[in-house]
Each structure stands twice: as structure tokens, then as C-alpha cells.
Amino acid sequence: MIKLITFSLITFLLNNFLFAQTAIVGKVSDQYGASIPYASLSFRALHVKKDSLIEKITDEHGNFQLTLTEKETYLVSIRVENVLRTQQKIEINDLKVPLTFIIPKSLLSNLKLDEVTVNKRKPTIQRKIDRLIMNVAQTANASGKSALELFKMAPGVFVNNGQISINGVVGTRILVDGKSINLAGNDLRNYLQTLRSNDIQSIEIIAHPSAEFDAEGSGGIINIVLKKQDKQGLNGYIGNDYAIGLGKYGTYTPYAGLNYRMGKVGLMASYSHSRAKSYEELKQRRDFPNQGLYQQETENTQTNKNDRIRLGATYDFTGKQFLGLSYTGQYSSFLGPSTAHSTIFYPDAAKNIHSQGSFPSESKSNYQNLGLNYVVETDSLHSKFSVVIDYTHNQRNGNSISNSADFDANGNIRSDTLFRLDYPSEAKIFTGDAKYNWITKSGNNLSIGVKATATNIMNTNQYQVFHQAWMPMPALDFQFDYEERIYATYANYTGKWAQIDYQLGLRGEKSNIQGQLLSEQRDKLAQDYFNLFPSIFLKKNLNSQGSNYVSLTYNRRIKRPSYFDLNPYKYYIDNYSVQTGNPFLKPQFTNSLEISGLWKEKYYTALNYSHTRNAISQIIRNQAEEELLTVIKDNVGTQGVWTATLSAPVSLLPCWSSTNTILFTHTRSTSPYFNLKKASFLLQTEQEISFGKGYSINLNAFYTPQMLLGNIVTKAICSVDLGIQKKLIKDQLVAKANISDIFFTNNYRATSYFNNTKIWIMHREQSRVCSISLLYNFRTGTTFKAKRMESSSMEEKGRL
Known part of the structure; x- marks a missing residue:
């Protein structure tokens, strides 16, 4: 390297x-x-x-x-x-x-x-020096979509079973307005599924973050930029998204927001309610001990209810001093009744075993975040000192039930089981961040900062078995307490030398992790380490206009295990399949190098290589002599990913614009349990046609012949989405309609490899959905016309 x-x-x-x-x-x-x-x-x-x-x-x-x-x-x-x-x-x-x-x-x-009023419509895809920006606010194809679904539209981003990767590298960190939302696992997935497109202005794909950002996230960063109002007086919006899963279930999301700005004071409030119902089907086939063949089918119907509230207040002391307060609350409930049917076939049919059962689960969570932001300009060149303080509290109560029975070849019951698992958890996360951005007279920029993060999480797991009544099982109960302290400092310098624009950064992070497993067999987890994370960005213009350039980027990143993955819970998918956490996961480290170029300010090419050690991946673990299959996150070894990117926007007609990206990949995943390497590509296209009179059409599609994720190799996956938009009443009323995954192909078949065993998997979910959205914007009082245009060098905040 x-x-x-x-x-x-x-x-x-x-x-x-x-x-x-x-x-x-x-x-x-x-x-x-x-x-x-x-x-x-x-x-x-x-x-x-x-x-x-x-x-x-x-x-x-x-x-x-x-x-x-x-x-x-x-x-x-x-x-x-x-x-x-x-x-x-x-x-x-x-x-x-x-x-x-x-x-x-x-x-x-x-x-x-x-x-001055700027009316020019932003293109759907904008490529800046250090990031790619996908503007979704005026895109018909974004209608009714969640943030997780919008990620699938972004060039180079792939989402599979909730796992997000950029340019073929997993471990992507999610920020909202530059701030970490401090969620992981199912909690993060639920958050992204309930954050709707009507609240989102744009999505920024940052494959190689600078030292100013937290080193967390070996797969880069996705920053969700929410819509903001800067008009004087009172203004707001009211709307509703309604989605019909074709052939199955529907979802509705009413929402409203108010913004008030008068002089130095700004106030905002928004509320949304979401009720979503969907389904998921999973089939698997694998060899079983004693020459058996195991086949299983699982059906899961999921119902999510979410209430989200956002409150904010700002005060401009002067034109150079600003104070902001924000609150976000999300109150969620989940219900997932799951049924499973499995059969074990033997050469002697008289020995066949059939199993069936129900595995319902439910949970309720309260997520609350309170933030304070203070910024002051210190000189006429707009140097800034800022302080950000953030507190997050997330409380979750969940339970699952396993009710199953085994039958012999004659239909006689062999055994049955009924037990329950309760797994409440509570997380408290505090962060404090201070930084100074000094702009010199020559135009160079020095950023220095410090940050501290304190995390405390308590997970409790209690088991009960049913014998005439629910009876405790103290031998299986446990409590897992987790403490994490991270202290960081960084310096980032931007300037020019010998006709080369450069950005050099170095970040140091001290991590202290303590975990305690309280059960009949007590155990402790202790990790204490310090790491340096350099970042280098070099750019050379090849013409006077800057429309042609080449650039070189290098950085080092870390991906720590999520709090959810460290919890050693056990959740039974069926009688022979279990999903569990791993309290002894270690962090993974990724080095990434990229050479890229932009030609005529629109044709983009890049060659990237990333190498990851102690790679964290979800694997399916089973041995030839074992009946039980385990789904678990583990440090599986090393992973090397080569990618070559070609992106070309094309204007087919004055009213028809197109953005096309092809990403060639070669991935090798090596561990003591498997050694896999696969070449593939990801083709993405975004078509936008404007007809005038407020009408526009968007078409979005992607195709990949295969993907290598950990020890799982998928077959071809593709999707085609179509959306239409109409603006009415002087553009105050916006009507959108969208059909996602028209041909119902955004599902996958895959093969899992572990030692000398294979598992064949088929996964299907409610991906074909018709969405209808109505949004009405209103305002009273005087309006504040725009005083600024979109800048190509917008300052970014790091993870909070």
C-alpha cells in the first residue's frame, strides 16, 4: 500500500x-x-x-x-x-x-x-471537488421515498439488506446536517425509513472525508441536508405521502411545518406521522448433517408507526454571531409477526422432519436529541470559531416469542417449544466539539479542533419459557453494559503550492472502551488504543477555466463495531436459524487511495483502491456437522476493493438531461473460513425530462450482475423507477407520483460460502410501490429574497 x-x-x-x-x-x-x-x-x-x-x-x-x-x-x-x-x-x-x-x-x-432572486433549477447530480451532491427537492422520482430508498438513487451507492456501501466499500457513516444521529442496526434503519423525501434538500456522498470529519466510517460518509427556510415572516407547508405496495400493503405519511423569522429571531417546528406496512420473504436451502437437505421459507409482515417532531430556534446577535438550539424526537413502534416452515429431507423419506412455527417480535423506542450551536466570525475575512454540544438519549423496549413444533414424516409431533425474550436497552451519548477556522489574507485556510464523546449503553436480556404459565430462565439471562470514551483533535490546512491546490489533514483519536457481561459466566471487554488518521487531497487544473482537472486523494478510516452489534442477544429466525450479536468485535481499519479527473466540467473518471483489515461483515456461519445456522457480525479478515468509475451527463434535447454512471469493481474477501474474489459492475442512469407548464418526468434505473458482500455472493439485481411531477398555483402546490421497481427485480438470489458449506438464499421484499405526494407551501408577511447563489466551496461540519 x-x-x-x-x-x-x-x-x-x-x-x-x-x-x-x-x-x-x-x-x-x-x-x-x-x-x-x-x-x-x-x-x-x-x-x-x-x-x-x-x-x-x-x-x-x-x-x-x-x-x-x-x-x-x-x-x-x-x-x-x-x-x-x-x-x-x-x-x-x-x-x-x-x-x-x-x-x-x-x-x-x-x-x-x-x-436578487435566483430561479435557476439545480441539476439532479452535482459533482464537487470533494463530494457528489444529489438534489432531491425538485425531483419527481424522489416522491414518497425514504432516505434509505433515496440512497439507492445516488451514483456509486449500493444498499442491500440495510447495508450501505460507497464505491463497493461497506461501513458508511450517516450524518444529518453534518451531525451524527448516533443510531445503528435496526434503529438506524428505522430512522432512515421514516425520514421522508419531503424533508430532504439534498444528499451528499463523501467517499473520502477530510481530517475535519470523525474518522469513523471506513466506507465514507453520506450527509443528509434537510430543507431550510430563510424567508422573513411566517411560512410553512402541509402535505401527505401515500404509497401502495402493489399487490400488498399501503403506507401513509401526513406532515406539516411552520417557520417564523422576524429580525434576528428565527423559529421552526415540524411534525410528521407515518404508518408503514410491508412484507419480507426469505427462502434458504443448505446441506444438513447425516446426508440431510434443509429447506426453509420465512414470511414476515412488518408494521411501523412513527411520530417525529423537530423544533428549532436561532438568534443572530450580529451579522457575525449566531446561536442555535434544536430538538429532534422520534417515537416509534414496530410489530413483526413472522412465520417459518422448514423441512429436512433424508435419503430415507421415513426420517424426514417438518417444522413450523411463529416468531413474532415487537419493540417501542423513544429517540431524543438536543443540540446547541454557537458560531462567531473573528475577522473581516470570515474566520470562524464554533462550538457544538449535542446530547442523545435513546430508550428501546423489545421482545420476541418463539413458538414452534417439529413433526415426523407421518405428521406426529416430535417436540414443541414456547419461550420469550425481553431485551430493553438504553443509550446516552454526549458530544462536545470546538473548532476554529482561520482564513489568511492569501486565501489559505487552517482548521483546528477538539472533540470529546462519551457513550453509555445498557442492554438487558431476560428469557422466559412457557409451562402452564411464563416461567423465568435465569440461567440464560444477562446484562451487557457498554462505555465508550473518544477524545479527538485535528488540524486541516488548505492552500496552493506550485500551481497545485492541496488539503492536508491529520486527526488523532484516543479510544477507551469498557464492556461488562453480567450473567452466570461473567466476562469483561476492554479496548484502549490511539490512532492517527491522515488525509491528503491534491488537485491540478489542466486549463485556465478549471473545467479540466486531475486530483489525488488518500485517507485512513476506522469503523468501530456498532453498539447494536456488540450486544450478545439471540433472536431465533426459525428452529434452526439464529441471529446473534458479538461483544468481542474489534474495529476495522481502511486505507483508501483514489486518482480522479473531471473533463469539460462534466465527464468524471476515477480509479480507487481500498484495503481493509479486521473487516467487519455479517456472515452466515454453519459447519457441516451442525444443525444450527448462525447469522453474526464478525472480523472476517481482509478485504481489497478496486473500482473504476466513469460518469457522463448528457443533454439529449434542450428539455432532456441524463446522468449515467458505470462503476467497475473487483473485490477480494479473505478469511480463515473463505477466500472469495469477484469482478462486477454497477450501472446507474438518471433521466429527467421537462415539458413546461410545471410538468417533469424522472426515470432512475440501476443494474449489477453480482455483488460480493462478506461471504455472500448475490446474483443480478436491478430496478427501474419512474416519477412525474406537476406544479400548480404559482408553484405553491406540488403533486408528485412515482412507481418504484416497476418490473419487481430489486430482490436477490445469493449463495453464502463458509468453510466447505454453501447456503442458497432467495430474498424478496415490498420493493414495487406506487407513491402519490401532495405538498402545499404557504407564506405570509414579507419575503426575504436570496442574497447568495449556490457555492462550490460550502463549509462542512464534522460528525457531532
């Missing part, structure tokens, strides 16, 4: 001598120093025969940065609101001297900048 990194760095730096360019920063202001945002600048070299026009737009602070191929005299034109205000000649010889353009106040006296 070190040789590969060294070779890539040398290759990248040699490229610098082939493309010598000059970078320069500047600012547009009036004679009193007040910045002029969103001014258009045109630079044209006077002594170059070829077309040398370079155009830039200042940001909200009047700043700009451009790269020049020639050090000579330029004719600069500056326009504000499409009105030519000034034109002058300048001679550029030294990139270290910032450019300053001054427009007299008299020329701006009749120009009302506060009335």
Missing part, C-alpha cells in the same frame, strides 16, 4: 511540470470596503491570439479565485446585475498579490442587490 501511495504521489507531482499555471485571488468592493457579492468578471488576455476569455463570479463576500495560464496584461470587465459598471486593464506578474476591484458607490446607488 505504501509503494502504491508513493508511486501515485510521484506521478501526480510530475504532472505539475507539464501544466504550469498561475493562481490568484481577489475581491470586488465599493470605495468604503463593502463587498459586492455575485459580480461577474471577464478576463481576456490582450497579447494572446487564441481565445483566452476567463469568466468568474464572486461569492457572497465579494471574493473570487481564478487560475491563469499567462502572466501578461488583461482586459477585465465587471458586471453587476448584467449592467456593465467598469472596465480596466491590469498587468499580472505576481500571484502573491491579491487583485482588488473597486466600483464607486454612485454607480451602485440605483441597484437593489437585496432584490
Whole structure:
């Protein structure tokens, strides 16, 4: 890996001598120093025969940065609101001297900048230097979808059975508005399924996070950006999503929100209720001891009810000082009656055994999060100091029942079992984060920060067996207490050297983990380690406009076991299959290196390699001589993933845009129990057609011939989604309709390999759904017109 990194760095730096360019920063202001945002600048070299026009737009602070191929005299034109205000000649010889353009106040006296309104519609897919952004707010195909379903639409992201990967690497961390939601396992899955598209502005795919982010998440980060209101007065929305699982069950989600902003004070509140019902079918076949063949079918109908409330308040002390408070509460209940039928076939049919049973489970959880955010600008260059404090409390009460019976070949009962498991849990997580972002006069940026996280989790498991009445089974009861303390500090520096944009970061994290298993056999878990996580980002523009560039990225990440996976619970899927936790999981570490390029500001190519040791993966464990099959998370060994990405947006017609991505992968998973390697690809396409008069159509599809996940190899999986949108009443009423997985192909068949045994699996769920959504936006009072445009260098917060 070190040789590969060294070779890539040398290759990248040699490229610098082939493309010598000059970078320069500047600012547009009036004679009193007040910045002029969103001014258009045109630079044209006077002594170059070829077309040398370079155009830039200042940001909200009047700043700009451009790269020049020639050090000579330029004719600069500056326009504000499409009105030519000034034109002058300048001679550029030294990139270290910032450019300053001054427009007299008299020329701006009749120009009302506060009335600038940006109406340009964002494309569905935007590719920034360090991330990919999928805008879903105006996408008809996003209608009625949950956050988990929206992930499946993002290029390079694959979701299978609740497991999320980016570019073929699992272990993806989920953030909401830059903050960790501190959930894992089924709790995280339920959260993402109830977070609907109507609350989401965009989804950011960050495959290689910088040192500013927590090192947690070896598969990168997905940041969900929620919708925000910045209008003065009172405004809000009310709507409803209704989904029909074709041939099965329906889901409805009414929601509403209010926003009030007056002067320095802003208030917001939103509420949603969701009732979702779906089904899941699982079939498996495997060899059984004594020349037997085991076949099993499980059907599970799931009902989820969720109430979500969000409250927020902000206060702007001055234009440079801000305080915010937020509260999120989610109250959920889950009911999952499951039935299973299994048969064990032997060469002698008289020995066949048939088993049937019901395995219902239910749970209720209360998730509450309280956050405080304080930000103050410390100088005129917009350097910032910020403090973020976050507290999360999650309480869950769950139980499951196993009621089963075995019958012989003649239908006579051989044995029966009825027992119950109660598994309440409580989690308390506190985080404190302070950082300072210093912007120098030359435009360079230094971020330094510290963070502390304290986690306490208590899991209790109590078993009861039924003999005329429910009787306790203290021999099987246990309590698992978990404490985690993580202390981190980081430094991240962004600048330019020898015509190369760079970002260098180093993060150090000290982890102290204590676990105690209280049962008849007591045991303790203790892990104490310190790790460094470097990150390197280099970018070289290949032309003056910056539309062509190459970049090199390296980072190191960690994935700690989730709190849910460490809980040594046992949940019976059927008489011969059990799912359990593993309190002795160790963290996995991933090194990732990527070389990428952007051509004509739209064609993207990338080559990436990631290597993971102590890889955490869900495996299906069984031995040839064992009857019981165990589904468990384990450290399975090492995993190496090569990926090559090609992405090309195409405008077929003025009204028809298309984004197409193909991801070639080669994955090798090695452990003492299996050695697997598979090559594959993932093809994704997003088509958008606008018909005018408020009508638009979206089509989204993906196809992969196979996937290697741990010790499981899937067969082909594909899906086609179609959505239509119509805007009414001056765009205040938005009606959307969508059909997901039209051909009912977003299910999978797979084979699991463990030692010398194989398990053949077929999984099907309610993936073909018709959704209808109505959203009405209303407002009263004066409106606050947009003063800023979308920036390509939006500052991001780390995990909270």
C-alpha cells in the first residue's frame, strides 16, 4: 500500500511540470470596503491570439479565485446585475498579490442587490471537488421515498439488506446536517425509513472525508441536508405521502411545518406521522448433517408507526454571531409477526422432519436529541470559531416469542417449544466539539479542533419459557453494559503550492472502551488504543477555466463495531436459524487511495483502491456437522476493493438531461473460513425530462450482475423507477407520483460460502410501490429574497 501511495504521489507531482499555471485571488468592493457579492468578471488576455476569455463570479463576500495560464496584461470587465459598471486593464506578474476591484458607490446607488432572486433549477447530480451532491427537492422520482430508498438513487451507492456501501466499500457513516444521529442496526434503519423525501434538500456522498470529519466510517460518509427556510415572516407547508405496495400493503405519511423569522429571531417546528406496512420473504436451502437437505421459507409482515417532531430556534446577535438550539424526537413502534416452515429431507423419506412455527417480535423506542450551536466570525475575512454540544438519549423496549413444533414424516409431533425474550436497552451519548477556522489574507485556510464523546449503553436480556404459565430462565439471562470514551483533535490546512491546490489533514483519536457481561459466566471487554488518521487531497487544473482537472486523494478510516452489534442477544429466525450479536468485535481499519479527473466540467473518471483489515461483515456461519445456522457480525479478515468509475451527463434535447454512471469493481474477501474474489459492475442512469407548464418526468434505473458482500455472493439485481411531477398555483402546490421497481427485480438470489458449506438464499421484499405526494407551501408577511447563489466551496461540519 505504501509503494502504491508513493508511486501515485510521484506521478501526480510530475504532472505539475507539464501544466504550469498561475493562481490568484481577489475581491470586488465599493470605495468604503463593502463587498459586492455575485459580480461577474471577464478576463481576456490582450497579447494572446487564441481565445483566452476567463469568466468568474464572486461569492457572497465579494471574493473570487481564478487560475491563469499567462502572466501578461488583461482586459477585465465587471458586471453587476448584467449592467456593465467598469472596465480596466491590469498587468499580472505576481500571484502573491491579491487583485482588488473597486466600483464607486454612485454607480451602485440605483441597484437593489437585496432584490436578487435566483430561479435557476439545480441539476439532479452535482459533482464537487470533494463530494457528489444529489438534489432531491425538485425531483419527481424522489416522491414518497425514504432516505434509505433515496440512497439507492445516488451514483456509486449500493444498499442491500440495510447495508450501505460507497464505491463497493461497506461501513458508511450517516450524518444529518453534518451531525451524527448516533443510531445503528435496526434503529438506524428505522430512522432512515421514516425520514421522508419531503424533508430532504439534498444528499451528499463523501467517499473520502477530510481530517475535519470523525474518522469513523471506513466506507465514507453520506450527509443528509434537510430543507431550510430563510424567508422573513411566517411560512410553512402541509402535505401527505401515500404509497401502495402493489399487490400488498399501503403506507401513509401526513406532515406539516411552520417557520417564523422576524429580525434576528428565527423559529421552526415540524411534525410528521407515518404508518408503514410491508412484507419480507426469505427462502434458504443448505446441506444438513447425516446426508440431510434443509429447506426453509420465512414470511414476515412488518408494521411501523412513527411520530417525529423537530423544533428549532436561532438568534443572530450580529451579522457575525449566531446561536442555535434544536430538538429532534422520534417515537416509534414496530410489530413483526413472522412465520417459518422448514423441512429436512433424508435419503430415507421415513426420517424426514417438518417444522413450523411463529416468531413474532415487537419493540417501542423513544429517540431524543438536543443540540446547541454557537458560531462567531473573528475577522473581516470570515474566520470562524464554533462550538457544538449535542446530547442523545435513546430508550428501546423489545421482545420476541418463539413458538414452534417439529413433526415426523407421518405428521406426529416430535417436540414443541414456547419461550420469550425481553431485551430493553438504553443509550446516552454526549458530544462536545470546538473548532476554529482561520482564513489568511492569501486565501489559505487552517482548521483546528477538539472533540470529546462519551457513550453509555445498557442492554438487558431476560428469557422466559412457557409451562402452564411464563416461567423465568435465569440461567440464560444477562446484562451487557457498554462505555465508550473518544477524545479527538485535528488540524486541516488548505492552500496552493506550485500551481497545485492541496488539503492536508491529520486527526488523532484516543479510544477507551469498557464492556461488562453480567450473567452466570461473567466476562469483561476492554479496548484502549490511539490512532492517527491522515488525509491528503491534491488537485491540478489542466486549463485556465478549471473545467479540466486531475486530483489525488488518500485517507485512513476506522469503523468501530456498532453498539447494536456488540450486544450478545439471540433472536431465533426459525428452529434452526439464529441471529446473534458479538461483544468481542474489534474495529476495522481502511486505507483508501483514489486518482480522479473531471473533463469539460462534466465527464468524471476515477480509479480507487481500498484495503481493509479486521473487516467487519455479517456472515452466515454453519459447519457441516451442525444443525444450527448462525447469522453474526464478525472480523472476517481482509478485504481489497478496486473500482473504476466513469460518469457522463448528457443533454439529449434542450428539455432532456441524463446522468449515467458505470462503476467497475473487483473485490477480494479473505478469511480463515473463505477466500472469495469477484469482478462486477454497477450501472446507474438518471433521466429527467421537462415539458413546461410545471410538468417533469424522472426515470432512475440501476443494474449489477453480482455483488460480493462478506461471504455472500448475490446474483443480478436491478430496478427501474419512474416519477412525474406537476406544479400548480404559482408553484405553491406540488403533486408528485412515482412507481418504484416497476418490473419487481430489486430482490436477490445469493449463495453464502463458509468453510466447505454453501447456503442458497432467495430474498424478496415490498420493493414495487406506487407513491402519490401532495405538498402545499404557504407564506405570509414579507419575503426575504436570496442574497447568495449556490457555492462550490460550502463549509462542512464534522460528525457531532
